[in-house]
Amino acid sequence: MSLPPAFTIAPMRADEVPILEEWAAQEGWNPGLADLAIAHAVDPDAFIALRQGGELVGGGTIFSYSAGFGFMGLFIIRADLRGGGLGAQLWHHRLNLLRRRLVPGASIGMDGVFAMAPFYEKGGFRLAHRDLRFEGVAHGVTDPAIQAYPEISFAEIETYDHRFFPVSRAAFLLRWLEQPGAHVRGLRQGDSVVGYGVARPCRSGFKLGPVFADNPASAERLIGSLLAAIPGEKVALDIPEPNGAGLELAAKFGLTQSFGCARMYHGPAPDLPLDGIFGVTSFEFG
Numbered sequence: 535m536s537l538p539p540a541f542t543i544a545p546m547r548a549d550e551v552p553i554l555e556e557w558a559a560q561e562g563w564n565p566g567l568a569d570l571a572i573a574h575a576v577d578p579d580a581f582i583a584l585r586q587g588g589e590l591v592g593g594g595t596i597f598s599y600s601a602g603f604g605f606m607g608l609f610i611i612r613a614d615l616r617g618g619g620l621g622a623q624l625w626h627h628r629l630n631l632l633r634r635r636l637v638p639g640a641s642i643g644m645d646g647v648f649a650m651a652p653f654y655e656k657g658g659f660r661l662a663h664r665d666l667r668f669e670g671v672a673h674g675v676t677d678p679a680i681q682a683y684p685e686i687s688f689a690e691i692e693t694y695d696h697r698f699f700p701v702s703r704a705a706f707l708l709r710w711l712e713q714p715g716a717h718v719r720g721l722r723q724g725d726s727v728v729g730y731g732v733a734r735p736c737r738s739g740f741k742l743g744p745v746f747a748d749n750p751a752s753a754e755r756l757i758g759s760l761l762a763a764i765p766g767e768k769v770a771l772d773i774p775e776p777n778g779a780g781l782e783l784a785a786k787f788g789l790t791q792s793f794g795c796a797r798m799y800h801g802p803a804p805d806l807p808l809d810g811i812f813g814v815t816s817f818e819f820g
């Protein structure tokens with residue numbers, strides 16, 4: 535199948551990225567204020583445009599983490615053009631492009647809406663688990679043992695992060711930790727980091743992500759400290775469903791399930807310690 539006349543797929547221009555961001559907000563995905571700018575700064579080639587004539591009518595990202603792991607997100611067709619096959623064309627084009635951008639055999643992840651999972655399965659993705667979004671109002675407690683970045687250094691966080699993410703992602707992480715308005719907290723036991731988490735401002739309120747910890751007790755202290763930094767704000771936290779202790783923690787902090795995604799992989803699912811993932815970084819970039 536080929537695109538109808540006047541439609542083209544090409545790299546997205548920087549001035550088109552805010553349009554994609556606006557569409558994402560309209561879908562209710564509540565993007566972090568800096569999410570797309572960070573992704574664009576780290577991997578500008580991740581942004582793919584569908585245009586009609588010269589006008590952006592659809593898009594999506596195909597993020598490459600140093601060619602070792604890919605992530606597909608922000609798949610949107612302008613509302614008035616949906617249901618006519620454009621999305622399928624854009625999606626397969628993006629998948630083929632991303633596969634060419636990665637080393638042979640590298641896996642690709644995505645968090646897709648449940649209704650679309652059969653379509654992604656036809657494209658070669660397999661369901662790994664569900665990632666569930668919990669939302670509520672931030673009420674936390676400060677904890678004197680919790681330290682803020684950069685008291686916990688970038689090198690420590692970066693090393694720790696890699697235990698919970700398929701590849702090392704220094705360029706992305708540095709910008710993520712240092713984005714305006716973010717709160718970054720970490721916990722040490724002796725000389726070792728045993729957890730860290732980030733709260734970042736979004737269109738509405740804040741999202742926590744990532745929140746990685748050695749055990750539920752450390753995660754509770756981290757989440758409590760992050761929530762204490764943003765009292766009364768609307769907050770969201772996305773937890774892999776297999777992490778039962780994480781789901782219990784969300785309830786303990788008064789957060790209730792509002793949404794969810796199917797975490798799917800093309801290629802082997804990375805062997806990640808899901809019981810230490812108390813918040814995924816984002817549904818858009820992994």
Ligand SMILES: CC(C)(COP(=O)(O)OP(=O)(O)OC[C@H]1O[C@@H](n2cnc3c(N)ncnc32)[C@H](O)[C@@H]1OP(=O)(O)O)[C@@H](O)C(=O)NCCC(=O)NCCS
Pocket residue numbers: 561609610611612615616617618619620621622623645646647649650652653656
């Ligand atoms: C998802 C989206 C990009 C698809 O674009 P589109 O042009 O409507 O898609 P197509 O007409 O090419 O259909 C592609 C496939 O998606 C399926 N699909 C589209 N919308 C769907 C929906 N709401 N629920 C279930 N399946 C859907 C179609 O059935 C088709 O699958 P098939 O080939 O197995 O029949 C578009 O509907 C959109 O922007 N939706 C809002 C944002 C969104 O939900 N994005 C996906 C996040 S994972």
